[in-house]
Amino acid sequence: MSWRDTQNAFATAVRDPAMDVPDAVGPRGSGVPVARFNVYRNNSAVSLTEAIADSYPVVRALVGEDFFTAMARQYVDGHVPSSPVLIHYGGSFADFIEAFEPAQSLPFLADIARVEWAWVQAYHAKDCDSINTEALQAANAEALPASRLTLHPSLHLIQSNWPVVSIWSAHQIEDLEARQTALSEIDQAAECGVIVRPEFEVQVQLVQPPIRQLLASFQDGATLGEAAEALEPDDVGDFGGMLSYIFSTGVVTAIGTATGAEIGAAINQD
Amino acid sequence: MRPSTSAKDAPFEVALPRRAGVSLKPEHYNHILAERPDVSWFEVHPENYMGDGGPPHHYLAAIREHYALSLHGVGLSIGAAGKLDRDHIGRLKALVERYQPAQISEHLAWSTHDDGFLNDLLPLPYTEETLTTVCDHIDEVQTALGRRMLLENPATYIVFPESTYEEIEFLKEIVQRTGCGLLLDVNNVYVSCTNHNRSAEDYIDRFPLSHVGEIHLAGHAEDTDDTGARLLIDSHDRRVVDDVWELYDRAIRRAGALPTLIEWDSDIPTWPVLFAEAQHANAILAPNGAQQSTKPASHELA
Incomplete structure (x- = not known):
């Protein structure tokens, strides 16, 4: 298997916790170390969720920690950053919130997210x-x-x-x-x-x-x-x-x- | 700008002060500028300073006026099979030109895949194929930046049975082929060796210390895997443990004083806690040829 193929399988499994651990990994002769592979899954998903949380503190305060984490995690699952510069990650979070069924009782939430995104972009602007x-x-x-x-x-x-x-x-x-x-x-x-x-x-x-x-x-x-x-x-x-x-x-x-x-x-x- | 063959065999020329530095965090900007604490250098993730302007650049520029700087990247994805991101190299080059860091470094890992950036330092097998890929990528970065970089040994949670090189042999081969230096992360050594049931002392003893331009020390989290075996996680969110200090002491006694970073990236402590960790490192460096402080004794520990 080429490194590219192995990397593809690894990346796909990092993104999808329901998948089996890729065949290419594991200590010689032992079983599948799911908890070990899960460290990578967790690091990736949790750190990206935290990046969203850092940019949207008022949305977080309005919906509470648990609701926010679940919502942001779902966003992260569907939106991989296109660049390692996370300052610019999460610009479509407001649109996501607008369509997020459990947040419909707070119809202003998406626009709050737009204010917060504008704040972050203004902070880092030229x-x-x-x-x-x-x-x-x-x-x-x-x-x-x-x-x-x-x-x-x-x-x-x-x-x-x-x-x-x-x-x-x-x-x-x-x-x-x-x-x-x-x-x-x-x-x-x-x-x-x-x-x-x-x-x-x-x-x-x-x-x-x-x-x-x-x-x-x-x-x-x-x-x-x-x-x-x-x-x-x-x-x-x-x-x-x-x-x-x-x-x-x-x-x-x-x-x-x-x-x-x-x-x-x-x-x-x- | 590719370094000459003779340069590749030579020991790495240490560029940072041979004393302790610490991770630069926004929580400490004002304190650092107001008090000018007696640390010799700061390190940042360049990705956090890739915005166009604003307070991050203001603070970094102000602090850079008084301290040496190291740029420690997390986004180049040196170990990925695909091409490096030219835009990202360009952004890094712009920062290097603007802030003139004493040192730049990256990881033996990958973080970007076809789909995007996964924001974690993911592992690779150590094979002829990946060796070629990693070396090509390091050549590309060093050529673009016109300087040598350091490559850091990773913290890993799994291994690839297909690997044909041991990690240290793989790193030595990279140094030989590219002329880059190494960043020895002692906590990563401890984490990886514990996770894979190897001797961390043996790893330190076999590490090519003459090619090391910087050392990292950090805290880690403890967990267990499915079988109940110890599983350490490189978390950068707490103090350095005693076992890691002992490994560090072992490395420094062999190598002499080296620039040493206290790396702390989440659950950022108050300044005195971070500073005390730096002082701990300085105490180990002092009898081994550390540079003298260039600053007046400070009242930081008070």
């Missing part, structure tokens, strides 16, 4: 300096409508039918009694969130829906003018205020200077 509201004030007002914003590499947007930003934030309170109080005061409303790490700490902020909408437009490459136009009519009036807020959160790293032709086109549109 470092980049932000520009502040002064940069906005200093920008050529005439050129602004045709300008594009470069957003921070750590930025993630959250849109949920559930108050997931509030639930996540409450779980950052270490005192359990205070956490319980905070949780009991949350309105059962839809929420939008901005997750970004302008400097050292990941910020998770509850924002009004048009703020998220603007940032989503900027992410798609819209100019300031195009992003303003896409807003609901009621929201347009506060565009300047919202833009200032966006700059104050550190999510903008550059204002792309519009060319003369772009400025002209933007003015003609108006």
